[in-house]
Amino acid sequence: MFPALPHPPRRIPILGDIFGFQAETPTQSVAKLARLGPIVEFCVLGARYVVALGAEAVIDLNDESRFCKYVGPDIAALRIIGGDGLFTAYNDEPNWAKAHHLLMPAFSQAAMRRYHDEMLDVTALLLDRWDDRARTGASVEVSSEATRATLETIGRCAAGYSFGSFDNSAGSADAATPPFVEHMVSGLKGADRVGSLRHTFLPEFFARWAERRVRRDAEYMHAVADDIVARRRAEGPGGRNDLLDIMLESDLDAANIRYQLLNFLVAGHETTAGATSFALYYLSRHPEVVATAREEIDRVWGDHDRPGFELIPKLRYVRRVLDEALRLQPTVPGYYRAARRDTVLAGIHPMREGDWVLALTASLHRDPRWGDDPDSFDPDRFAPERVRARPAGLYKPFGTGERSCIGRQFALHEGVLLLAALVRRYDFIGDPDYRLQVQERLTMMPRDFRLLLRRR
């Protein structure tokens, strides 16, 4: 016999654990339940979630021979926007394997070289914009600034498309968020709502009502993707050899190309924007880390106007800063895993074939095996000798197995380049009274985090 899973206190009939979490920050509320046990259960209006919080449970779920990706309720609802694109696809959909093999080379080291120049151009636009802020003494709202940069980067790299994120924005305080981002944020939040509602015992009517809004956002986003594809077709594909060219020259069908493009535009910028923003938050609180990073950047980058591709991987300390920010604040806070066959998770939770669990990385990333003070920011945790001394599997910001992040190298190259360019140019002055708040949509971002900048 296995013991029942612990659940939050104050469970009540019908509504379940509704008092056990905050609707605006569900992941953070559930992560706090780690004190109850390595695997907890959470029920709201009949919707049951089993959540793996303890390191051993998450590590066990990463066993690809027994578990595979599960498209959870919120991701299933996201298919209204992303269809059978890579992130939202079911494991057995033929387009997943087809697109995965087709697009892997677009994320190789060689491909990354091609994206480097675009990344430098976008970084230069961000620096121009921030120079202006530094001159006028206006602060920057970091998450939206990072989003502006990463959206522009993925648009240009994946599809040669500019969202115009920096057009006419230099003089204005906080120029408007690009409409694509507005629809995306609304669509992500809406899909989360639809997924949750559909999983409850409430009549389908409620989910369908919430779905109407997501469909409106999807319509806008589909039109953007279709416009990008139409422009490229008119221009004649083949000249750029980017993700879009690769897809247009393949036998992927038109609907799937639209969905893949949207998967990349969404998954390829939110996450990196969050990671860079959290890194800037920690840097603003750790002048000693800035000093070490700056010493490296000055030595490696030096006076180059445009650092070459091969300089970026040499910024090893900056990379550690990013790795450590992703440890403390994994911007994709978890992933769903389903049992391939009947099994027992972590020796305590029996699962039937197809049963699923949400794996959260927050406690995995703060397991005592990270050291005495796992809550503190210390980039040297990622020094090679300390990485070697730690058990594998304690760090999973990019997911696991064959459905793990295809854009990992892209994100790391872009994140390191952006951070290095910013640290090289500015002193960051944070509000000492600011307490980090994390906003949740599908991904995590600092909320209302502002910095004043001083040019060095």
Ligand code: HEM
């Ligand atoms: C710091 C930045 C990033 C983080 C933390 C991150 C995290 C993740 C995670 C955890 C998954 C697995 C999700 C699951 O198992 O359900 C994933 C998948 C994915 N990511 Fe990322 N990601 C990042 C950047 C990117 C970028 C830059 C791109 C594209 C250029 C991208 C494209 C994708 C795609 C397409 C998938 C689905 C892969 C598949 O299932 O075949 N990601 N990412």
